[in-house]
Amino acid sequence: MKVEDIDAVIHLASKTSISDSILNPYETYFTNIVGTHNILDCVKNNNIKKIINVSTYIYGNPKYSPIDENHPLGPHSPYNKSKLISEKLCEYYAEDYKLNIVTLRPFCIYGPSHNSTFLSLVIRKVINNEKVILSNKNIRRDFVFVDDFVNLVYRILLDFPEGYNVYNVGYGKSYTLEEILREIECIINKKIAFEYDYSFRPNDIGEMVADIDKVQKQF
Numbered sequence: 001m002k003v004e005d006i007d008a009v010i011h012l013a014s015k016t017s018i019s020d021s022i023l024n025p026y027e028t029y030f031t032n033i034v035g036t037h038n039i040l041d042c043v044k045n046n047n048i049k050k051i052i053n054v055s056t057y058i059y060g061n062p063k064y065s066p067i068d069e070n071h072p073l074g075p076h077s078p079y080n081k082s083k084l085i086s087e088k089l090c091e092y093y094a095e096d097y098k099l100n101i102v103t104l105r106p107f108c109i110y111g112p113s114h115n116s117t118f119l120s121l122v123i124r125k126v127i128n129n130e131k132v133i134l135s136n137k138n139i140r141r142d143f144v145f146v147d148d149f150v151n152l153v154y155r156i157l158l159d160f161p162e163g164y165n166v167y168n169v170g171y172g173k174s175y176t177l178e179e180i181l182r183e184i185e186c187i188i189n190k191k192i193a194f195e196y197d198y199s200f201r202p203n204d205i206g207e208m209v210a211d212i213d214k215v216q217k218q219f
Helices: 018-023 025-045 078-097 118-127 146-158 177-188 213-218
Strands: 008-011 050-054 100-106 108-110 132-134 143-145 164-169 194-196
Touching: 008 025, 018 025, 018 078, 025 050, 025 078, 050 078, 050 146, 078 100, 078 164, 100 146, 108 118, 108 146, 118 132, 118 177, 132 177, 143 146, 164 213
Parallel strands: 008 050, 050 100, 100 164, 108 143, 132 194
Antiparallel strands: none
């Protein structure tokens, strides 16, 4: 924060692993909540008026689909819960100190160098000629490419809304893991060996599909 004349802060720093957050909740809560609080306090003290807070999916098992921003919240792990608390900090700072803060709730971002997503795991398995294990036929995810996410951030910076605002970020459609696998097969022109183990992580979500009407209309 020694940099002068800062127009905006894009807050992406956090612990992001759901499994790690279950095993070590203290580190996740401390890093994500205190880290966000430190950034907000620094922004306030340096009179910076624009903050983009990158959150995550915090809706739990959907009550209806597609999921809009008014859907009941049900964070399903210490990671998701830490991001919800961070969202509330942003909302309160925007209210108390007249800051303009946008919270983005991306569903499933994928892209190069993102090594912990389903897509990257599949591609590594294919490169190593290993069988892909799919957890469950009922899992559906809404994937959004990282370049599209970055483009949205850029558009928001050009036309920043006042006050505190929340937006879902997704593609607006969901796909089964097998459908994604078949798409990868078409791209690489190679059959992928796979099987289901029908595992299900505790509190895992069956289907995620974003209602992106709000963010599309505004940006």
